[in-house]
Amino acid sequence: MAKRNRRQGEHGLNRRALLVGGGAAAGLLIAWGVWPRDYAPTLNAGPGEEVINAFLKIDRSGQIIVIVPQAELGQGVTTQLPQILADELGADWRTVAVQSAPVSPLYANSLLARQWLSNDLSMLAGGAGEWAIDQYAIRNALMLTDVDSSVPMFHDSYRDAGAAARVLLCQAAAARWNVPWESCDVVDGVVTDGAQRRLRIGEVVAEAVRFDLPPILPLRQGNDGRLAGQDLPRLDTPSKIDGSHNFAADIRLPDMVYASIRQGPIGDAILASANESAAKGVTGLLRFLRRERWIAAVATNWWAANKALDLCDPVFTLRGRPVDSGGIEEALEAGFASDAGRRLFRQGDLLPVFEGATILASEYGVEAALHLPMEPMSATARVTDDKAEIWTATQAPGLCRSAVADALGLSDAAVTLYPLHGGGGDGRRFDHEVAVQAAILAQEMGRPVQLTWSRLEDVIQDRPAAPAHARMAAKLGRGGMIEGWLAKVSAPCAVTQSWARMADGALPHEAAADTADKASRLALSGMVPPYAIPNFAVDHYPVDVGLPIGLSRGNADIYGAFFTECFMDELAHLAGMEPMSFRIQMLGGRPRLAHCLTTAAALGGWQGGISGSGQGLAAHSMDGSHAAVLVEAGIEGNRLAVSRIVAAVDCGDQVNPDIARQQIEGGLIQGLAIAMGATAPYAKGLPTRAILGRMGLPRLADIGEVTVELLASAVPAGGTGGIAVAAVAPAIANALFTVTGQRFRNLPLLARD
Template structure:
């Protein structure tokens, strides 16, 4: 199996554009030459209230002793606004009851270089090795590329928060030691109190201002004692009390003086422009204020949101759509056509898949996955106030720096004139990486000359969703005489959702433009999760880019959602073909991956694995993702045509977790998200519109559909990995494998019981 030909003009692994980074042999040299003209160090740009002292970019302490931890990552329910403060508080020696959290301003010290590396890596950067990583790091830092996603928050910021806490502890100890005239090394902080071995004590607030005047030692000492440590404890989440009593502010909770409310219509999916609107009918609604028309959308503004949305319904906006309307049949046809175009690019390979024994058993199967909707609890929302001095915008965003830049461009203002208040999100799963609502709200506020809160309806949220990528796979495997997998071939037709997302949020492309531009891009981002963790001597993964016409976006798990489904479902088929028990079949190929093997044996023991015998209703799946390992066993069946999952057991090795309880929450959340992906979370499309948009009609799991969920965290001393996405990709293949034992049928499409 040789390298598949590529179409003329096809691009591979697009990341940074030419204006951002010179791609090619002279890229590193070009960056080195420009290095002298750029800052080599950055200062924290924190605002401090009276009585507050800023120690570094991540920490402030006030005179009362309250510890204010600065968090640059968007809280979407994953617990990051507790985890990062816990890391810092542990090194500082703080009292957990004194911890407060504040969102970070936009600045280079908060750039997520790790996600930037994953997202923007291309052929050149991988070839360049450390120089390529350095180039992406520099771009991310100098661009203040603040990003939340793909479980990178803890791996990226664990060390900086440890250092921030340790640095503050040293400075506070130095200030206390100076008052007591003792060596600072003899001082320590426990439970928020500075002491010199218990002889004398001071509260942190009493020495905070003095502490900031001292210098740090050349080598920063970290805490060594194992007693009174906050890391590893199941501390209560800091955001829970306000979410329980309703005082927690989400975007729709913002209230400003003289604020108006808006609803919006943006037409069908694709290149749609506004053609007509019945403004007379809209005026009949009590509270209606104004219709605002733009080329591609129309918004109604009223004294309350219900009136604004009702006015839009009566206005009955009509849009003209260019090109072929998006439809499920067209999406499926485009994916199949991608194979016929012979435009595949070999992105992963090991050995020689062609050099196999002639008497090997060959198994081939085809799989397909529909696009998966985000369906966050909180519909898209933003509030804006435009004044003489600039603009203020309140919104939840996973890319605040890019969002602020887009708002500034839309208003023709410098970025510094836009103040963006990053809020927590009521879910998001990647949808908050896009920020069009913030731009729309700012334009509406300028039009009205008063604050405006824009809230998309649930229908609008579904129509304009940027779902995960649809994909088709042609899998082939060869079994030797001993039942071992000797060869493996995966050919995947799929568009790249991450390439489209970057084009929209970084380069201002319209959704249909980004979709078309990315249609010829072959990239590892589109086949993530298909890099085999098993020791198969000869294997290859080829990506066939496809133009499905549906704008796609960042999602929980991204391409791992289909990658794991293809891989683990087919692995089960091979085990059945080899007449081997599914767990043993996997473990025999995991000699070089003991952590994943440990997860499999653990989940088998916990779940009472029966070997996947006929009628057991048990299924297995395993996956590796960004340094984290997971194995899942489910018990499932079909009752009166509906999928029922009575049990989910997961074993996870995610390294040394900061807060085990939150880690389990993250995995459980991912498992349920993956179950929704298996059961529904997808809609058919016809004539440029989803054919349904009511959540109750999407086949999503309810409490009665899900039984016991158990998550076991395997003890590990490895660095902590992000777990927010880990559970989502493995549930669907595990359920599909379980259904085979009860129905005798292979379910090779997602959703599993999809019509058509």
């Protein structure tokens, strides 16, 4: 895949972008002041449909069509965002439908852009730096889906969209009845004046769009009849149950053919040869297509295409050292000696605390965790001379569209992207190489092509969660209080690598090398202890481990929580204190997290972490949420056995509590998978284990009882997608210590073949 052109100077927010002219604020105002600031909705309206605003259409039958820009990957975003709008509108939930949003600046995720793109320069620029990032995101239509940013980013937009529609409908009905519009309301999809007069939404929507909104939108008051906070049924469940839901591999177009692909080993691999004649006997094979870094087979069905690739046995030349597990470990250890290491978080002064003192020091390690989504990477493309259409699941549709346009030599406007729901992904679908490949194949074939990677290809080309090593040290004072804390982390940064690939078009091995000397706070998420420690420091040592890595569910908090909470248990043991009390005494400033700990302990029948109990605790905060997990675990034969998981979570005022529970339960199981397996050893540039049944993943018999308690909270909703993933593995490790007397300082917890 060719390296992207940086059209419009796009996708690189650097010193020049932030410091245009004499000063940050003045320079940015001069440089961007002439850019357009108002964007009109670009929604297509079907027969009988009225566009209310960028987030809502209503048809004359009364159907509420909510426009959702976020990718649905199973997290329930296509129910939560419509539920916010429908609640404020006063809609009947049975009339609500969902439509994916087109690429537009109106749907830019500036919240996620701030998290990813903020650096020392933007922080120094203060408000001007945040403004610059927001404008950059909007003007480049950075539509980004991260499972825990969707509701915080768009909550107010959907609430206001619902309020606007309600006001317009009330104005239209009031005009008919000759009453003040303020006396009207929308209840269960019906406009009423509170007396006997009633009109269904569809009856007045055509008139409603002609009215003007007041300067201030009145929001709905009271709790009677509200949809927010209810366990409403998910809108995507019925079609997923009956099989009518369309994923990328379900798309069918006239004259369409199917493709499979091989891309060689991990790293800088170039296609050297392929014995195409060996596959000529495969029924249905149409053609082989080659590029510098891949070969694809196109056939009348996918099985024929994949079989043909097996028979032609492509050979690749790998430049540079092949990735292997030993090399990854060596690189992580060598990272601690790198000059690129930086102290990114600090409080107090550690030197006088540690000098001459007896400290506890421990080393930890986490292997790269594979994504392993249910749906492998897939895309369908139809390309003509002057335009292209792409059907795929993507977490960055604007960037995906631009990458396809670049590959085909078209303008962005000539590419139509139809964003589909994905069968999982958890960050993997920020990469868009499958869409680019499908587009190139369709252009070459002159007919629609559906490209689906095999499971083996999906594992080989995965961009797993980052591996990491940590060196932890702490000094205990009187009463078991921690006086000093030092954490050194050697790890690549998933966000910086992923951004280089998806925004700048860097090849995976290029992105890994280019970011190897860039220390980032994003690689230390979860490493700043939530406890009241007067003196602490956290250092990041960036490194290229040879394995390109990517965004994942929980991201750096996966290893951040593991290192922090396992080390906390070691300190509690050294202090001779019960692990929960040890934590609670240092959580005076974190009452929500302390409440989670005491609740999980009470629900789980916490026995104090005594020897032989098989119980372990861990606590974690991220994305505005707080959680504590208690597990009961042991080892049966050579396999981890978890009989019980109890999670107490304060995730704020959730729009749909049942979806929050689903996310937390799913996160607990994914965290268990990371503790048990979900990784692959690497040798000679390839994973040596690519069959799911050999990865030690949890099965139903391995899980036991799962209890999730959502704590009542009036604060804005926090994230639910990653917090349980991060908290469960350290809890299991701490439980195993009570059974074996040994510390388990590596993930996965048990050594495997």
